[in-house]
Each structure stands twice: as structure tokens, then as C-alpha cells.
Amino acid sequence: MSPVEVALADRRESTWMFREAAEAADVVERQFARNRDVLSALAQELRRTPPSFVATCARGSSDHAATYAKALFETQLGVVTASVSPSIGSVYAVPQxxxxxxxxxxxxxxxxxxxxRNAEAAREAGARVVALVNVEDSPLAQLADVVVPLHAGPERSVAATKSYLASLSALLxxxxxxxxxxxxLDALPRLPDAMREAWRCDWSAxxxxxxxxxxxxxLGRGLGLGAAQEAALKxxxxxGLHAEAYSSAEVKHGPMALVGPGFPVLIFAQPDETEAGTLALADEFRARGAQVWLASRRARNDAALGGSLPIASAPHPACAPLLVVQSFYRAVNALSLQRGHDPDAPPHLNKVTETV
Incomplete structure (x- = not known):
């Protein structure tokens, strides 16, 4: 490697984003042990008194975790899950x-x-309020009926990584x-090692x-849609790269008109019932001459096509989004530096965003 390439490689591993994302497997392993009692008690209550539906409320990366929650609860539990706009309570002040x-x-x-404000209104309306928070003594935690700590520890990079993955693992x-x-249940203790494997996946392409x-x-779909949203945000x-996230089904309703020769598309193929359709879409885009990068179980056999990104083996399909995001975080940290940016300090952004 040239001196410039050596310096860049050293810089990749010294960013807070790299170091914090690299901790995610240990965070999840620690979280599973520490939260088992509180989540077991909550699960017992939910079985005894099933909720009529689940409402989520979040912004930014946390809202992408809520997208995962929707697919997770609906596919695994058959419980309708919807995202509540924070503005409904805080700006419009309309009781739900x-x-x-x-x-x-x-x-x-x-x-x-x-x-x-929305959590307070939900409690007043008769909902059971659960807070997934990294700061255990935060105002949100204090008004919740049940607090589920993320146990991610301090996060100094503005771009959230380990706290996002910890949100997904808590929901899982x-x-x-x-x-x-x-x-x-059997997949949970195997997930941290799978995340360590994901961190080692080569996405240099x-x-x-x-x-x-x-x-x-x-693009993603179902359980993988939240991962696509998170990648686009990062x-x-x-x-400084404009990216838009779509379901691999929804992209056919208009946006795919933009996909032609040279158009770049990153596709996350979720290893479940949605996989075949997503792989077919990747083939269609490649046939149009689009520049496709495909993260899938098919990566080894797709090597001749180029743009194939290996993914770690998931102990359960519901674990796959955590693995693909873990691999992505390492790649996007490197890409940020190659494009001349500082992944720890994006322009115009603060670590804590307080919206009204």
C-alpha cells in the first residue's frame, strides 16, 4: 500500500464510529443477559393481557428501529403495529x-x-408505555411504565451505530x-457471534x-426495510451522499423509472419469503445496466457478476437485519473517509436532536 493508503487504513479504525460499531456484538450479548428479567416480566404481562395493537414513536435511526419492530411483531406475533407521528401530540395536540x-x-x-409529550399522552389515554432508552435516568424513562435499557454505553460519534443495533436486539x-x-429464543445467544462474523465481511466493493x-x-423489504432506511440515512x-430507501416492492411504483444504465442501487436481500422477489429485482436492474450491489446469501455464487456483498449466516431470519447493518457500518465508515468526510462529526448535526 502507498503511504496515503496506509494512513487512510489507520484512520478508518480510529474513528469513534468504527470503534463504537465494533462494540455492538458485546453490547448485544450484555444486553440480553441484563434485560432478560424485565423483558420476561413484560412478555408475561403481554400474554396475559394482549394489547389491541402496538404503536411506536421515534425519530431518526430510532424510527428505523421502529420499522423493524413493525415487521417483527406482525410477522412473529400477528399483532398490528403502526408508527405514531410525534408531531400529532406535540404540534397538533390531537389526542389519540x-x-x-x-x-x-x-x-x-x-x-x-x-x-x-407523546409518551405522556399515550399513558393518559390508557396505553402501556414502554421506553427503549440508552440513558436510563432520562425524562422518557421516568414517565414510562416499563424501561428497557439499551446498555449501549456512551456513544460519542454523532452517527448512531451500537445504540441503533441495541434497539433492534431489545425488540428482538x-x-x-x-x-x-x-x-x-435459540437464536438469541448465537446472535453476538454472528454479528462478529458480520463485522469481518468484506464490503470493499x-x-x-x-x-x-x-x-x-x-432497497430492502419486510424485516429488512428498516436496515435500508438506516443505510440511506448514514x-x-x-x-454527503444522497440516498433514498424503498421497499423492493414499492420501488416498482414509480421510483424504478430512474433506474437505468449506471444508476447505483444497494440491495439487502432478507433471507426469508421476500428473498426470491428481491433477487429477481436485482437481476432485472442489472439487465438494465444499473450498478447493483447485492448483499445476499447468493454472494459467493454471484461473484462473477460483480457488486456481490457477502453476509453473515443468520441464526434466524429475524436476526439478519442486525447482521447486514453491522457489515454496512464498517463499509460506510470507510466510504465516508474516502469521500473526504469525518463520520464522527457530520456538518450541521448534533449528537442529541431535541424536536418539538
């Missing part, structure tokens, strides 16, 4: 009919005024205990290919 609902607020800091553990499904790009689509904030 939430009696008997499970209201889940997800926040790293637990300080944003709009989330606090809740779903596993609530459902009482043996396959899902994506890093190099996106350096000159200005726009791209990021491209914007750490790389």
Missing part, C-alpha cells in the same frame, strides 16, 4: 385513541420534547420472549464503487 395499546417509544437520549428479545418460540456517486437507492449524514 390508544386505550389497551402497547406504546413503544425508542430514543437514545430520552430527552426529545416531542417524544416525551422482547418478541422472542413474548412469542415463546423455541427457534427464535461497495466502498470503492460509491466514492464518485451522487445519488443511489437502498449515507447522507456521514458521506
Amino acid at each position: 385513541r390508544l386505550e389497551g395499546a402497547l406504546f413503544i417509544a425508542v430514543s437514545q437520549s430520552g430527552k426529545s420534547p416531542d417524544l416525551l 428479545q422482547l418478541a422472542a420472549l413474548w412469542k415463546g418460540d423455541a427457534a427464535l 461497495l466502498e470503492g464503487g460509491l466514492v464518485p456517486m451522487r445519488n443511489l437507492f437502498v 449515507f447522507k449524514e456521514t458521506c
Whole structure:
């Protein structure tokens, strides 16, 4: 390697984003042990008194975790789950009919005024309020009926990584205990090692290919849609790269008109019933001459096509989004530096965003 390449490689591993994302497997392992009692008690209550539906409330990366929660609860538990706009309570001040609902607020800091107002209103309306927070003594935690700590520890990079993955793992553990499904419960202790494998996956093809790009689509579906949303956000904030996330089904309703020769598309193929359709879409885009990067179980056999990104083996399909995001975080940190950005300090952003 040239001196410049050596310096860049050293810089990649010294960013806070790299170091904090690298901790995620240990965070999840620690979280599963520490939260088992509180989540077991909550799961028992939810089985005894099932909620009429689940409402989530969050912003930014936490809202992408809420997207995962929707797919997770609906596919694993058959419980309708919807996202509540924080502005409904904080700006429009319109009371919502939430009696008997499970209201889940997800926040790293637990300080944003709009989330606090909506959680308070949900409690007043008769919902059971659960707070997933990294700051255990935060205002949000203090007004919740049940507090689920993320146990991610301090996060100094503006771009959230380990706290986002900790939000997903907390939701996954809740779903596993609530459902009482043996396959899902068996997957939990195997997830941290799978995340360590994901961190080692080589996505250098994506890093190099996106350096000159200005726009791209990021596609996922079902359980993988939240991962696509999170990736698109990280491209914007750490790389100055305009990225839009779509469901691999929804992209056919208009946006795919943009996909032609040279158009960049990053696709996350979720290893479940949605996989075949997503792989077919990737083949269609490649046939049009689009620049496709595909993260899938098919990566080894797809090597001749180029743009194939290996993914770690998931102990359960519901674990796969955590693994693909873990691999992505390492790649986007490197891409940010190659594009001349600082992933730890995106322009115009603060670590804690307090919206009203």
C-alpha cells in the first residue's frame, strides 16, 4: 500500500464510529443477559393481557428501529403495529385513541420534547408505555411504565451505530420472549457471534464503487426495510451522499423509472419469503445496466457478476437485519473517509436532536 493508503487504513479504525460499531456484538450479548428479567416480566404481562395493537414513536435511526419492530411483531406475533407521528401530540395536540395499546417509544437520549409529550399522552389515554432508552435516568424513562435499557454505553460519534443495533436486539428479545418460540429464543445467544462474523465481511466493493456517486437507492423489504432506511440515512449524514430507501416492492411504483444504465442501487436481500422477489429485482436492474450491489446469501455464487456483498449466516431470519447493518457500518465508515468526510462529526448535526 502507498503511504496515503496506509494512513487512510489507520484512520478508518480510529474513528469513534468504527470503534463504537465494533462494540455492538458485546453490547448485544450484555444486553440480553441484563434485560432478560424485565423483558420476561413484560412478555408475561403481554400474554396475559394482549394489547389491541402496538404503536411506536421515534425519530431518526430510532424510527428505523421502529420499522423493524413493525415487521417483527406482525410477522412473529400477528399483532398490528403502526408508527405514531410525534408531531400529532406535540404540534397538533390531537389526542389519540390508544386505550389497551402497547406504546413503544425508542430514543437514545430520552430527552426529545416531542417524544416525551407523546409518551405522556399515550399513558393518559390508557396505553402501556414502554421506553427503549440508552440513558436510563432520562425524562422518557421516568414517565414510562416499563424501561428497557439499551446498555449501549456512551456513544460519542454523532452517527448512531451500537445504540441503533441495541434497539433492534431489545425488540428482538422482547418478541422472542413474548412469542415463546423455541427457534427464535435459540437464536438469541448465537446472535453476538454472528454479528462478529458480520463485522469481518468484506464490503470493499461497495466502498470503492460509491466514492464518485451522487445519488443511489437502498432497497430492502419486510424485516429488512428498516436496515435500508438506516443505510440511506448514514449515507447522507456521514458521506454527503444522497440516498433514498424503498421497499423492493414499492420501488416498482414509480421510483424504478430512474433506474437505468449506471444508476447505483444497494440491495439487502432478507433471507426469508421476500428473498426470491428481491433477487429477481436485482437481476432485472442489472439487465438494465444499473450498478447493483447485492448483499445476499447468493454472494459467493454471484461473484462473477460483480457488486456481490457477502453476509453473515443468520441464526434466524429475524436476526439478519442486525447482521447486514453491522457489515454496512464498517463499509460506510470507510466510504465516508474516502469521500473526504469525518463520520464522527457530520456538518450541521448534533449528537442529541431535541424536536418539538
